[in-house]
Every structure is written in C-alpha cells, then in structure tokens.
Amino acid sequence: MQAVLLEEFQEPLTVQDVERPEPEPDGAVAEVIGCGICRSDWHCWQGDWDWFGYRPDPPHVLGHEPTGRIVSVGEDVENVEEGQEVAIPFNFACGNCDLCRNGRENICENHIGLGFMNQAPGAFAEEVHIPNADLNAVPLPDGIDAESAAGMGCRFMTSFHAMAHRAPVSAGDDVVIHGCGGIGLSAVHIANALGGNVIGVDLMDEKLDRAEDLGAVATVNAQEVDDPAKAVRDITDGGADVSADALGIATTCQNAVNSLRKGGTHVQIGLTTSEEEGMVSLPTDEFVAKEIDFKGSLGLQPSRYSEMLDMVESSKLDPTALVEDTVDIHQVPDELAAMSDYNTVGIPVCNEFSN
Ligand SMILES: [Zn+2]
Ligand SMILES: [Zn+2]
Numbered sequence: 001m002q003a004v005l006l007e008e009f010q011e012p013l014t015v016q017d018v019e020r021p022e023p024e025p026d027g028a029v030a031e032v033i034g035c036g037i038c039r040s041d042w043h044c045w046q047g048d049w050d051w052f053g054y055r056p057d058p059p060h061v062l063g064h065e066p067t068g069r070i071v072s073v074g075e076d077v078e079n080v081e082e083g084q085e086v087a088i089p090f091n092f093a094c095g096n097c098d099l100c101r102n103g104r105e106n107i108c109e110n111h112i113g114l115g116f117m118n119q120a121p122g123a124f125a126e127e128v129h130i131p132n133a134d135l136n137a138v139p140l141p142d143g144i145d146a147e148s149a150a151g152m153g154c155r156f157m158t159s160f161h162a163m164a165h166r167a168p169v170s171a172g173d174d175v176v177i178h179g180c181g182g183i184g185l186s187a188v189h190i191a192n193a194l195g196g197n198v199i200g201v202d203l204m205d206e207k208l209d210r211a212e213d214l215g216a217v218a219t220v221n222a223q224e225v226d227d228p229a230k231a232v233r234d235i236t237d238g239g240a241d242v243s244a245d246a247l248g249i250a251t252t253c254q255n256a257v258n259s260l261r262k263g264g265t266h267v268q269i270g271l272t273t274s275e276e277e278g279m280v281s282l283p284t285d286e287f288v289a290k291e292i293d294f295k296g297s298l299g300l301q302p303s304r305y306s307e308m309l310d311m312v313e314s315s316k317l318d319p320t321a322l323v324e325d326t327v328d329i330h331q332v333p334d335e336l337a338a339m340s341d342y343n344t345v346g347i348p349v350c351n352e353f354s355n
Pocket of ligand 1: 093094095096097098099100101105108109110111
C-alpha cells in the first residue's frame with residue numbers, strides 16, 4: 001500500500017509502497033478515510049522531540065490524525081467490528097495501568113504515540129494499525145461520518161481536552177489563545193462554545209480573521225503591539241482567567257503566562273521546538289504572587305470522546321469549520337514542507353490515499 005515515508009530527518013518525504021498492516025490479537029486495522037496534516041508531523045520529520053520520546057528511527061510512516069473504517073480485527077477484540085467508522089486518537093493507551101484505570105488514558109504509563117514512535121506506524125497510508133483496539137478505536141455515532149470527523153484529529157481533540165477539562169473554561173471566562181494555527185483556532189472555537197470570551201493572538205492577520213470567524217471577541221496582532229500580554233490585560237481589564245500556548249515557543253508561552261489575571265490558569269498545549277528543547281524560562285515569582293496554575297494538556301482520553309462527539313452532533317462544535325483544504329497522499333510532503341515558514345492557515349486534511 002502507499003504511505004508517506006520519513007527516510008531521513010529533514011530530507012524530502014516521499015510516497016512509497018509499504019506492507020499492509022495485519023491486526024495483532026488485540027488490534028484492528030482501519031482503512032484511512034481522512035488524516036489531518038499537522039505541525040507535529042513537521043516536528044517529527046525535523047527530528048525534534050527526542051527529549052519527548054517522539055523521534056522514531058527511520059524509515060517510519062508519518063501521520064497521527066486519522067479517522068477510518070475498520071477492515072480487520074484481531075481474535076481477542078470484542079467491541080470493534082469490521083465496517084465500523086472510527087476516530088483514532090494518537091495517544092494509544094494500554095488500558096491496564098493505574099492512569100488508564102483512573103480515566104487518564106491520554107497519559108498512560110505505556111503511552112504509544114501514533115505516527116511518532118516505531119511501535120505505531122502512522123496514518124498517511126491506505127491502512128493503519130490500532131493496538132488495543134477495544135480502547136483505542138472510538139466508534140463514531142451515526143450522526144458523524146468519518147469524512148467529516150477527519151478535522152477532529154490531534155489539534156481538535158487536544159484543544160477540547162485543554163479547554164473543557166484542563167482549564168476548564170466556564171461561562172464568562174476571559175480566555176486568551178496565543179498562536180492561532182490549527183490547534184489554536186480549534187481552541188478558540190471550543191472555548192467559545194464552552195461560554196468563554198475568547199481573545200486570539202497571532203502574528204498573521206489572516207489567522208486572526210479566522211479566529212474571529214470561529215468566535216473570538218477580540219484579537220491581538222503581536223507584531224503590531226509592543227507587549228502582547230499587556231494588550232490582553234488591557235482588553236480584559238486586568239488579565240485573562242485562562243491562557244493557552246497553542247504553539248510551543250518561548251515567546252508564546254511567556255506571553256500567555258503574562259496575560260493572566262490573579263488566580264488564572266495557564267494551559268500548555270504546544271510542545272516546544274528544537275530552540276527550547278522543552279525548557280522555557282518563566283516568571284515563577286508571579287506564580288506565587290498571583291497564585292497562577294500552570295497545567296499541561298496532552299491529547300484526549302478515548303473514554304471522554306463522547307463529550308466532544310455530543311457537541312459535534314448537536315452542532316455546537318463543527319470540526320469541518322477548521323478544515324482548510326483537502327489533498328491526496330502525494331501532496332502531503334509539500335503540505336508539510338510549507339509549514340517550515342509558518343504561513344499555513346487552518347487544518348489541511350489528506351482524504352485520498354490510493355490514487
Ligand atoms: Zn495505561
Ligand atoms: Zn496533530
């Protein structure tokens with residue numbers, strides 16, 4: 001079958017023939033229907049994130065935001081069936097560790113990152129393997145087909161967890177999102193649906209316009225002000241209740257923290273780049289003086305997908321609003337290459353794998 005292959009870090013990606021996956025006893029194989037193209041794929045391709053365990057030995061198939069239709073299941077699988085349309089979280093979990101048993105499968109002790117680790121070849125491919133499928137394949141409700149769910153990949157579901165569970169955003173909260181790429185725009189849309197007054201911050205007017213379309217009540221172009229954090233504090237009359245760094249560079253992280261009011265909560269969604277290697281200096285005394293909470297957010301538990309899916313089914317959330325364009329598998333390498341200069345808007349989705 002065809003797949004987008006990482007053969008050497010930072011060298012051009014190619015589409016190649018690879019072997020079709022066979023289901024492990026507890027696994028299932030899905031025909032991929034859609035797979036979002038994400039800055040995280042770009043980081044993986046660059047060879048970033050070895051400090052995070054997301055640096056696979058090449059050759060490796062990329063892609064971590066799939067929806068699909070189950071085509072085969074292993075002998076031990078009980079709940080997932082052939083023909084079922086599923087969302088596939090990138091944060092594969094074991095189901096047996098303490099964290100899994102306590103409903104925190106997204107940070108499972110035996111976490112496997114789909115498309116980021118050699119144990120889980122990715123989903124820019126005609127078919128993808130889902131380990132421990134009874135847990136890690138999330139059946140879609142009748143009202144949502146896999147085609148339209150394809151915008152619900154890591155950026156959307158990660159933002160849902162960050163805004164709905166980790167922050168959590170409640171009615172009337174001032175919420176500032178720093179970085180309005182795919183994950184940031186998803187966070188704007190979701191925080192708005194949860195009742196927040198959302199402020200988007202970015203360097204590009206085009207992204208800020210999209211943020212307004214998705215419900216932001218105000219935006220700040222960080223290039224046009226001296227201090228974006230102060231601009232947010234002015235707009236919110238003292239600071240935001242919730243801030244998020246949806247990009248993962250030192251500047252956005254620091255600006256996000258500095259945007260908060262006393263008692264505010266920062267949610268770190270973006271992973272850092274090869275610049276920071278996971279280390280960002282922060283105004284720690286402010287954490288004390290203002291009693292600021294700093295939280296991390298990773299993926300979304302499969303067991304809590306139903307909350308997000310319910311909001312999609314009732315049209316409170318619309319992941320298709322984030323989908324910028326659809327491409328075929330041969331265009332994926334170019335889409336990822338275009339991310340090198342940060343000017344892609346929204347979420348591109350690959351939805352044609354076998355042509
Ligand atoms: Zn686990
Ligand atoms: Zn992603």
